[in-house]
Amino acid sequence: MDVVLDFLGTFFFAISGSLLAARRGFDIVGSVLLGALTGLGGGVVRDLILGVTPTAFSQPIHLAAPVAAAALVFFLDPAVERMPHTLLVFDAAGLGLFCTTGAVKALQLGMNPVAAALLGVATGVGGGLLRDVVANRDPQLFDPDDIYAVPAMLGAASITVAWLTGWYSPAVVVAVGTLVFTLRLVSLRFGWRVPRAVARRRDDRRA
Amino acid sequence: MDVVLDFLGTFFFAISGSLLAARRGFDIVGSVLLGALTGLGGGVVRDLILGVTPTAFSQPIHLAAPVAAAALVFFLDPAVERMPHTLLVFDAAGLGLFCTTGAVKALQLGMNPVAAALLGVATGVGGGLLRDVVANRDPQLFDPDDIYAVPAMLGAASITVAWLTGWYSPAVVVAVGTLVFTLRLVSLRFGWRVPRAVARRRDDRRA
Amino acid sequence: MDVVLDFLGTFFFAISGSLLAARRGFDIVGSVLLGALTGLGGGVVRDLILGVTPTAFSQPIHLAAPVAAAALVFFLDPAVERMPHTLLVFDAAGLGLFCTTGAVKALQLGMNPVAAALLGVATGVGGGLLRDVVANRDPQLFDPDDIYAVPAMLGAASITVAWLTGWYSPAVVVAVGTLVFTLRLVSLRFGWRVPRAVARRRDDRRA
Numbered sequence: 001m002d003v004v005l006d007f008l009g010t011f012f013f014a015i016s017g018s019l020l021a022a023r024r025g026f027d028i029v030g031s032v033l034l035g036a037l038t039g040l041g042g043g044v045v046r047d048l049i050l051g052v053t054p055t056a057f058s059q060p061i062h063l064a065a066p067v068a069a070a071a072l073v074f075f076l077d078p079a080v081e082r083m084p085h086t087l088l089v090f091d092a093a094g095l096g097l098f099c100t101t102g103a104v105k106a107l108q109l110g111m112n113p114v115a116a117a118l119l120g121v122a123t124g125v126g127g128g129l130l131r132d133v134v135a136n137r138d139p140q141l142f143d144p145d146d147i148y149a150v151p152a153m154l155g156a157a158s159i160t161v162a163w164l165t166g167w168y169s170p171a172v173v174v175a176v177g178t179l180v181f182t183l184r185l186v187s188l189r190f191g192w193r194v195p196r197a198v199a200r201r202r203d204d205r206r207a
Numbered sequence: 208m209d210v211v212l213d214f215l216g217t218f219f220f221a222i223s224g225s226l227l228a229a230r231r232g233f234d235i236v237g238s239v240l241l242g243a244l245t246g247l248g249g250g251v252v253r254d255l256i257l258g259v260t261p262t263a264f265s266q267p268i269h270l271a272a273p274v275a276a277a278a279l280v281f282f283l284d285p286a287v288e289r290m291p292h293t294l295l296v297f298d299a300a301g302l303g304l305f306c307t308t309g310a311v312k313a314l315q316l317g318m319n320p321v322a323a324a325l326l327g328v329a330t331g332v333g334g335g336l337l338r339d340v341v342a343n344r345d346p347q348l349f350d351p352d353d354i355y356a357v358p359a360m361l362g363a364a365s366i367t368v369a370w371l372t373g374w375y376s377p378a379v380v381v382a383v384g385t386l387v388f389t390l391r392l393v394s395l396r397f398g399w400r401v402p403r404a405v406a407r408r409r410d411d412r413r414a
Numbered sequence: 415m416d417v418v419l420d421f422l423g424t425f426f427f428a429i430s431g432s433l434l435a436a437r438r439g440f441d442i443v444g445s446v447l448l449g450a451l452t453g454l455g456g457g458v459v460r461d462l463i464l465g466v467t468p469t470a471f472s473q474p475i476h477l478a479a480p481v482a483a484a485a486l487v488f489f490l491d492p493a494v495e496r497m498p499h500t501l502l503v504f505d506a507a508g509l510g511l512f513c514t515t516g517a518v519k520a521l522q523l524g525m526n527p528v529a530a531a532l533l534g535v536a537t538g539v540g541g542g543l544l545r546d547v548v549a550n551r552d553p554q555l556f557d558p559d560d561i562y563a564v565p566a567m568l569g570a571a572s573i574t575v576a577w578l579t580g581w582y583s584p585a586v587v588v589a590v591g592t593l594v595f596t597l598r599l600v601s602l603r604f605g606w607r608v609p610r611a612v613a614r615r616r617d618d619r620r621a
Contacts, residue, residue: 018611021556021611022610022611022612024556025558025610025611026556026558026610026611027558027561027607027608027609027610027611028608028609028610028611029561029563029564029567029608030555030556030558030563030611031611033539033555033556033563034556044463048255048462048463049251049255049260049261049264050260051258051260051465053463053464053465054463056529057463057525057526057529057532057533058526058529060526060528060529060532063528063532070611073611073612074609074611074612074613075613111264112264112265112267114267114270115263115264115265115267118264118267118270119264125240129341132343133340133341133343133547134543134547134553134555134556135552135556136343136547136550136551136552136553137343138343139341139343141237141240141341142228142231142233142237142240142241142341142342144232144233144234144237147234147236149236149237149240150236153236193234194234194235194236195234195235195281196229196232196233196234196235197225197228197229197232197233197234197235197237197238197277197280197281198229198280198281199281199282255462256458256462256467256468256471257467258465258467318471319471319472319474321474321477322470322471322472322474325471325474325477326471332447336548340547340548340550343550344550345549345550346548346550348444348447348548349435349438349440349444349447349448349548349549351439351440351441351444354441354443356443356444356447357443360443400441401441401442401443402441402442402488403436403439403440403441403442404432404435404436404439404440404441404442404444404445404484404487404488405436405487405488406488406489
């Protein structure tokens with residue numbers, strides 16, 4: 001179960017990486033590599049912190065996801081591009097899956113609840129952050145007009161509470177992941193914000 | 208003792224991260240995340256290399272530091288901004304603490320002296336490097352008009368020598384950390400430099 | 415044997431890092447640090463994923479490579495600069511060595527073949543990717559006019575096949591590494607390409 005969701009999350013994130021590669025004019029190899037970094041990066045960071053062999057390497061089947069994603073983008077991109085927000089939708093799907101499965105794996109390995117929730121968030125936002133950092137652009141994670149991390153935090157916290165209260169089940173993972181996915185897209189649709197890093201608004205955005 | 212210093216260093220670095228978030232116009236969540244990355248990043252890298260669970264996750268109390276730092280910046284930022292070099296001062300304090308405590312932890316875990324000193328430097332400069340890399344700006348670490356890494360190298364080397372000669376004590380950690388902090392600020396005040404990467408000066412800084 | 419090749423690869427990559435530091439006008443400390451990150455980064459990532467102490471820290475002799483590289487660039491840079499493609503040549507040498515030795519180390523530690531080949535590629539391209547990411551420039555790895563990763567993939571795959579078929583020997587490592595090095599330079603000389611990330615060419619390279 002977890003493996004299937006993990007594979008799907010990897011695939012969704014990899015699509016967002018390959019789409020960025022397409023928009024930046026990278027070649028097909030760069031598309032696979034950026035997709036792999038986006039799809040597998042968050043989980044690798046999580047597993048390194050948990051002290052286990054990253055699933056991307058212990059279960060090489062996960063490597064098929066970025067290859068499939070790059071192939072999909074290669075052949076379907078014109079269609080994909082007609083849907084301007086496609087990257088955001090796939091990214092949101094990966095976010096929903098990884099912030100929940102990441103927290104679950106940490107809990108299964110005996111991490112304390114706070115760390116488990118944080119690792120869920122790291123798994124969810126890590127791949128996209130790595131994607132933006134290596135593609136040398138401002139991370140979507142820090143876009144002040146976009147509450148990217150908030151749904152992931154709520155999802156990771158919810159699944160951790162469910163685990164502690166004994167309500168955890170694969171169905172709950174799917175439910176919470178879907179909730180995060182929906183919350184992410186709704187927040188984009190209605191442009192929800194959180195306060196800036198300082199109480200008063202500022203002009204020197206680039207100082 | 209080490210935990211207290213570790214918490215303080217995390218807090219100081221987190222302030223520098225949250226101040227950068229404020230200057231870049233990030234929201235409060237980005238302020239917490241960038242602060243956490245800055246404050247905890249160096250220690251996480253150190254612990255991953257040491258093969259132990261990062262203290263940020265094994266002792267979640269450390270996570271309170273970035274939250275407190277983001278709150279401080281949120282409410283006090285206008286005042287903080289009236290002190291233009293605040294970011295540099297807090298960054299220097301974190302540098303002084305982490306280059307010493309990082310080397311000490313490596314020595315306590317049986318690392319060889321050279322590696323321990325290097326890990327001290329990595330702990331000291333790692334968080335700030337991650338901060339600048341994810342914020343998509345040229346790392347302060349490589350600013351040719353600023354000897355950022357030199358005080359950290361001296362501090363990490365000094366504490367390692369103190370350990371080998373049996374002169375190590377918590378007081379020595381505080382003393383060396385304070386020395387690094389002072390050296391860092393004095394070098395900024397007087398614009399101390401080290402030679403360029405090439406013997407002759409060059410014009411094509413961006414070639 | 416592996417240690418010698420590992421040291422050489424570290425040295426070659428470190429040269430490319432120090433040359434970039436020189437071109438960006440960094441100081442000598444930044445030259446050592448960027449060289450170290452370039453030369454040791456790929457191996458550290460590989461070893462963290464393998465769950466062993468990074469050789470850069472367990473065998474501090476490796477740290478001599480970036481220091482030697484920075485010194486060479488410092489004193490010889492004007493001559494080096496008269497050879498415009500020097501950075502590419504040293505980078506290619508490091509790529510050839512690391513994609514093979516990286517895969518070998520993973521196989522020696524019992525990784526499955528697919529993961530071992532991938533770790534070889536990661537060891538080969540990781541250091542240069544870190545170099546470009548921290549130097550805040552578009553990674554050479556994603557340059558659509560340059561098949562940077564392809565020779566590394568072929569090399570890591572070849573050495574893995576040689577291992578599985580029992581044909582592995584240090585001589586094979588040298589042969590494959592040399593082949594990767596040659597293929598890399600030949601591909602640069604003749605401007606070999608692979609298809610873009612999308613079937614049709616695009617104009618909005620930066621969209």
